[in-house]
Amino acid sequence: MAISIFPINADFAAEVGDIDLSQGIDEVAAQAMRDAFWRYAVLIFPAQSLNESDHLRFAELFGPLETTIGSFRDDVKLRTGDKIADVSNLDTNNQIWDASSRQRMFQLGNRLWHTDSSFRHTPARASALYARSIAQIGGHTQFADLRAAFDALPAARQQTLRPLIATHSIFHSRAKLGFHEFSESERAALPEVKQVLVRKLPESGRESLYLASHVSGIEGMPSEEADAVIAELTAHAVQRQFVYTHRWRAGDLVIWDNRCTMHRGTEFEDLRWRRDFQRATVADTANSVELMQA
Secondary structure: OOOEEEEOOOOOOEEEEOOOOOOOOOHHHHHHHHHHHHHHOEEEEOOOOOOHHHHHHHHHHHOOEOOOHHHHOOOOOOOOOOOEEEOOOEOOOOOEOOOOOHHHHHHHHHHOOEOOOOOOOOOEEEEEEEEEEOOOOOOOEEEEEHHHHHHOOOHHHHHHHOOOEEEEOHHHHHHOOOOOOOOHHHHHHOOOEEEEOEEEOOOOOOEEEOOOOOEEEEOOOOHHHHHHHHHHHHHHHOOHHHEEEEOOOOOOEEEEEOOOEEEEEOOOOOOOOOOEEEEEEEEOOOOHHHHHHO
């Protein structure tokens, strides 16, 4: 099975054609997709018609699946199975949520630049997001290439960053939005974790920053200094030359490499337009600090 790859940028983001992900995918096509993924970090598969099983089967081509964070929360009744993250603006009755929805407050954090599951001991390798219905206006997703951002730093700066270890917490990113209402059981289920600040990707040998709004500190560094370093690096990484903005079409499936990208959702009228998106997330092989030490 031959597929077509249409790069959007030389080494960042590409569209993939001549494949129907609802059908069986042979190993030749699967390997071609993986090879393209390691190179471009963001792949777009337009005009797909997928059920939940199709979606999960595709994601598993890139590794084992995570259990959604919703399963750790006290207030969430899942609209989907526990391997699918519901990133829609819909409640369990498939109606648009209201302004006081706790789920809405939690998901507003997706509008911050972040990396999926960096707040878990074993973070995410890849995320595959499928658009079932889209907002009429807004609701785009922006991706930042953290490999190119690292390459653009002076060599001396790269050297100072390589040994640094950051701490990550989902509660830190939500606190930035003024959302602090988490139970003891929720906090216990997702404790703060350590991740490297610079990753080396085994498939390409390229180095990459590893950033997220979840970063709550840097080991051995005063909090104000750490906050300044993360703010500086984030501002550098999301400059226009490193960013691809995806304008969704219903039926798009986009998969991205969480090890070397950040992303964020842009605003839309979430109390007006239905936006039904579902995500399957592939776990990495180990904690990033453990991988560095191996």
